[in-house]
Every structure is written in structure tokens, then in C-alpha cells.
Amino acid sequence: MKKALMAVAVTTCFGLTACAGSSSSIPAEKSVDKSVDAAKPQNANPLLQLSDLPYHYPHFDTIKDEHFVPAFEQGMKEGRAEIDAIAGNPEAPSFDNTIVAMEKSGQTLARVASVFFNLTGTVTNPTLEKVDAEMSPRLSAYNDAIVLNEKLFARVKALHDKAETLRLDAESRRLLDRYYVNFVRAGAQLSDADKDKLRAFNEKLATLNTQFQQNLLKETNESAIVVDSEAELDGLEPGAIAGAREAAKARGLDGKFLLSLQNTSGQPALAQLKNRSVRERLYKASIERSSHGGANDNREVVASIVELRAQRAALLGYANHAAYQLEDATAKTTDAVNKLLAQLAPAAVANARKEAADMQKLLDQQKAGYKLAAWDWAYVAEAVRKQRYDFDESATKPYFELNNVLENGVFYMAQGLYGLTFKERNDLPKYHPDTRVFEVFKDGSAIGIFIFDPFKRDSKRGGAWMNSYVDQSDLFGYKPVVANHLNIPKPPAGEPVLLTADEVTTAFHEFGHAIHGLLSNVKYPMFSGTNVPRDFVEFPSQVHEMWATWPEVLAHYARHYKTGEPMPQALVDKIKATDKFNQGYATTEYLAATLLDQAWHQLPAGQAHISDVLAFEKASLVRAGVDYALVPPRYRTTYFSHVFSGGYSAGYYSYIWSEVLDADTVEWFKQKGGFKRENGQWFADHLLSRGGSVEAMDLYRDFRGRDPQIKPLLERRGLDAVPSKK
Secondary structure (H helix, E strand, O other): OOOOOOOOOOOOOEOOEOOOOOOOOOOOOOOOOOOOOOOOOOOOOHHHOOOOOHHHOOOOOOOOHHHHHHHHHHHHHHHHHHHHHHHOOOOOOOHHHHHHHHHHOOHHHHHHHHHHHHHHHHOOOHHHHHHHHHHHHHHHHHHHHHHOOHHHHHHHHHHHHOHHHOOOOHHHHHHHHHHHHHHHHOOOOOOHHHHHHHHHHHHHHHHHHHHHHHHHHHHHHHOOEEEOOHHHHOOOOHHHHHHHHHHHHHOOOOOOEEEOOOOOOOOHHHHOOOOHHHHHHHHHHHHOOOOOOOOOOOHHHHHHHHHHHHHHHHHOOOOOHHHHHHHOOOOOOHHHHHHHHHHHHHHHHHHHHHHHHHHHHHHHHOOOOOOOOHHHHHHHHHHHHHHHHOOOHHHOHHHOEHHHHHHHHHHHHHHHHHOEEEEEOOOOOOOOOOOEEEEEEEOOEEEEEEEEEEEOOOOOOOOOEEEEEEOOEOOOOEOOEEEEEEEEOOOOOOOOOEOOHHHHHHHHHHHHHHHHHHOOOOOOHHHOOOOOOHHHHHHHHHHHHHHHOOHHHHHHHOEOOOOOOEOOHHHHHHHHHOOOOOHHHHHHHHHHHHHHHHHHHOOOHHHOOOOOHHHHHHHHHHHHOOOEOOEOOOOOHHHOHHHHOOOOOOOOOHHHHHHHHHHHHHHHHHHOOOOOHHHHHHHHHHOHHHOOOOOHHHHHHHHHOOOOOOHHHHHHOOOOOOOOOO
8 A cells, every 4th residue: 555645734723823724715515504502692602602512612503604703803802902911911920920821812712713714624615715815814913913022022031031940840841932932933033124024924925825725726626627428437436437427417517527636736536547538638637727827826826925935034034934944843954854855856756767667668568559648647557556466456445445444444543552432422513414523532531522524525625634623731621622634535325435545544644643632641732732843743643554554453444345354365465565666656746846845935035036936846846856747746836735825835845754753663663563552652652642842853762762764764665775866
């Protein structure tokens, strides 16, 4: 089963920092139940008080679109008053009256923002989009008013200057240090004139980030290709064809078929479609998104974002936006990231070229009559895999039924490693009927809520991610409420939900993020769960991918959806035999996107005015040695939402950076006997439960007993036997 590099968007609200994010676009349906509880006043706003449901789970049943603007405004009003009281406190600054007070402030706004930005990603609509466009710059201004408050920073600095005398415990000392660093990085030491410039940059960027994401979702929905006949879909599985028929019907195209797009450049259907012209249409629709004119074109949006980020970095004293971002990550410097990527890219491209040669050889043997093109890669690769390993991936799908994967795979893994059990809660309200809600127990004690949202819909942004509605913290006595989101095509009613191997891996990956949130055991919200450096947050989730094919776990869930028979050992062996198959492609497409991200964000302010976005993209890929026509970047610039509307700007390298830790950790598990409770408990106690309360790499060393080694990663991706230089 090949390794997937998947995304997570971890939405965090705590202390003085309100959530700011971006939403999606026009929905196919209104999904939030708008009914009002008759027991509550008709004018009650459920967002303005702490939910009385278990774990303070949101009142999705009574939340209405019109509640958000007044709730945001009230939250900001309360937050400003709280901050003014802290800054103006006549008493000398103390840890409690300044740092803890800030950590306790802004709770109404944090609650409102958490619900809002999570819903705009999952069940957006035109009203929520309008609210998003209005509130994002206002939230940016609100945040700036806090971090640029001179009196408030003076109190923080006074405490930081005498930190050694305060006799703080380790987590409290780290909290003080983080507040000081966050204020400085946010511009607290700038002159008044420069603070005004910074505010302007931040407000403009908040607006542009939202515009990028809204454009992209609309464009992705509108770029779905229409196919006239079922014959043109030859090769697709019956369920996928039925789904395409239903999707077309939902758009008033009875008798036709609609192939929707997923986030990435490559589309899953490309591996099955026999019709080459349909493959080409689907591929081009994907890679041309938001780059060919029209209302949803993102080229100018990208150019503006890049220039503003570079100017802001310069204002803050950094060489470029990447330098600013990386300083607060485990990588620390652009040189460190560039060194890793330069080490991997040549070998990856060499592997990809070898894979392409093997595919062209097969085409020539079959007298196909054409040269391999990018839209052929996935289809011909499957043919090579079948020839080489006698393996057809479609043969695995009947053994990967969604409910089995979740309950007998993911949940079974969580029980075996961490002692977790799950009880479905049908009494709690849902924001969409397709979601499932589970109460989570550890060794019998209730610890939180897990929401599972598996299916693709037009009102939901693409990709897969985890988010938090309630962060664990001892300061408030809160237990976590977390959610996983996938984008699995929903089959027609009555049809089984059968997953691809990649979709199974993604389910385990995203639940790794959920585990990080659910097992959190910290005092302060700032450090809860996944509130860790961006290039560390993917590490626990990528580790959890290993369990998808671990023999004991696989045997527990990989059962035929009709007969219940376990997956034949011969098929299991074939899955393992193909583990490194097509890794040249997978690594190259990922590295191309990563290098593109760095190219954009390592531009200094004086060179960041780019008039031709696509020309810059091309030149950057050529310069990095990954401009290989048969392997496009996993994300091209105009639909690279991770870095232009999400939290991964200059940070998409995080997946491969974290995979160094992940691969090294997998070796540790194997050395310790693998799937054992004591191993999971050690991982939880020494790393997962501690969130951001300790420096990330110190956590890793505490868990592993040493620094990470890169060799396991190179072996996993088949790069160890390939020269690193041409």
C-alpha cells in the first residue's frame, strides 16, 4: 500500500488569538439543522454561552447563520474589555494577572470562531461565505490590537525579563516564553508607523486568503467534467459510474455522467479510465484550475499574497516570508529545509524517470501507438503493477468497507495501543446527517468526543483534515471535542462504501491527528493537542499510517463486505510487495509542490512582485530540477490551498520533514515488538499527551532516546539505492 501524503488543517482558538481561517463555497444543500429549541427564547444566540451539552459540544441544532455576526461582535467586545483590563491593571504584573489572565481571555470569541471556521470548511453556503469575507479582516485587526498593545507587551516583557525569579513550573515557564516570543514575532517592538503598516498588511492578507479559498472551491465544483455516455467511462467500477450518474442528475444533467475533481493534480479516476481522451480532459480540468481567466482565477490573488507576505517579513526584520515562518518551526532555517529537499529531489526524479521508461516499454510492447503523457501515468502504472506483481488494486476494495475500516480497523488500533473505546452518541446534534459522533473512553473513563465526517460534498472543501471544537486544558477543565474529515465519494443509496488503499491510509493518518488531540494532557490551552510546530504536527499522524497494514490490525478489518471472509494472504502479500511501487512519482510530485512553496516564499520583498504567476512557477520547477512534464506538482500554484489559504505557507515541507521522524519511529515500534499496549502508552506518555508544552524535538528525544535518523525514510521511499546527485 503506497504511502499517502495527506493534509490536515488544525483549527486552534486559545487565549488572545482568535481563529482566523478561510471558508469554502456555494453548497449543494443547506446542511445545518436550523430548528430552534422551543425551550429557549427565540432571540437566544447559542454561541454566546458555553454549551450545556456534554463536553461543551456545540449546539449544531440551534445555531443559525444569522447568529455568527452578532456573536463575533460580542466576542470581540468582550475580548477587548478583558485585554484592556489586563493591560491597565494598576497592580504590578504577575504571571497570574497577566499571562494566565490572557490565556483565560477571549473565550466567547474563541468558541464562536472555532464553530464558524470549522463549518465554513464543511457545510458552507453563500451566507457563511459573506460572513467569512467580512469577518476575516476584522479578526485580523482585533488580533493586531492585542499583540501590538504597548502596555500589554510591557507587562509580558517585564515578566519575561525576570522569569528566572518567578519559580514557575516547566509548563508555566514555557507559556511565559511563548507569549513573549509570539508578541515579538507579531510586531510588538515595531515603531508606531510600522505597526500601522503591519496592520494594513495583515488585513489585506486575511481578505486575500479567504478569496483564494472561495475561488478555488467554486472553480473545483465548476470544473467537473461532463461525460455523455457510460461507454466513455469503461474501466471505472460500477459504483463509481453510478456515483457519476447521480452527480450529473443532481446538477440537472439527466442521462449524463459527472466526474468531480479532488484537491490534488492527479485524480483517482485516471488510474481506471480506459478512454484516453476522457483521461486527458479530466487531467487538464484539474491542472488548469483557477488559472485560465474568469471570476475564479487565482493568479492575481496569489501574486498579491506573495508580495504582501514578503513585505511583511521585511518589515518584521526577516529576509523573506519563509525565514519568518521557519524560525518558529523545528526546521529553524531555510537552509535546513533547502538542504533536505536538495538531498531528496534528484533521487526522486531519477526514480520517476525510470518508472516512466518501464511504462513506455509496456506501451510499446502492447503497440499502444502513443507516447506516455501525464494523464496516462496512473492508468499505465496500474498496468505495470498488474504485470509485475499480478496485482489489481480494485481487488482490494471489497475488503475495505468504510464501517469496517473505521470501527474494526482505526478504533481497534486505538484500543490496542492506547486503551481507547468508542460509543456512538446519536443523541448529540449534527451539522450534517452524514456525520457520526462517538464518545471516547480510555480504560473505561470518558475523555472526549470524536466526530467523523467521511463524504465529499459541494459545500465541503477538498482534502482530508482534523479540527478541534474544544481543546483539552486543565485550566478550564475541558475535555477535547475533535473531528476528522475525509472526501470519499458517496455512492448511491444502498451501495456499500468501499475504499481505495489510499483512502484507508488517509483514515488512519487523520485519526493520528485526532489521537493527538484526544490524548492531550496539558494545563494551558495554548499547548493542547495539535498546538505544536507545523513541521511537527504531521509526525504523529504519519506514524499512525503504519497500522493500516500491520498484520494484526489489517486482519481485524480487511474482510469482504459481503461474505465477511478475511483478505486472502496472497492478496496481503501482493500489497506488501508493491509497497515501494511508483514511489518515484509520489515523491517527485510532493517535492515539486514543496519546492514551489519555498520558491514563492523565499522571495525577498524587492523581488516579490511577480507579474506572470505561471511563468514563475515553471522557472522555479526548472531551477529546482523537478520540472518533469510527466509528473506535475501535487498542487500547482493556483489551487495550492495549503499555502495560500491554509496554515502551511512555507511549510508544505512539513510532511517530508515529519516523515523523517515518522520512519524512525516506525523502526522503534518494530524493535519493541510492534502492536503492543506498552508501546502505545510510552508514545502517549512521552509525546502525544504533552502537546506543545515542551519543545518539539526535546519531546522526540525523550520518546526515542536520541535524535532522528534519515536512513529509514530513504529506505521506505526507495531512495537509498539511488545516487543523490546526477
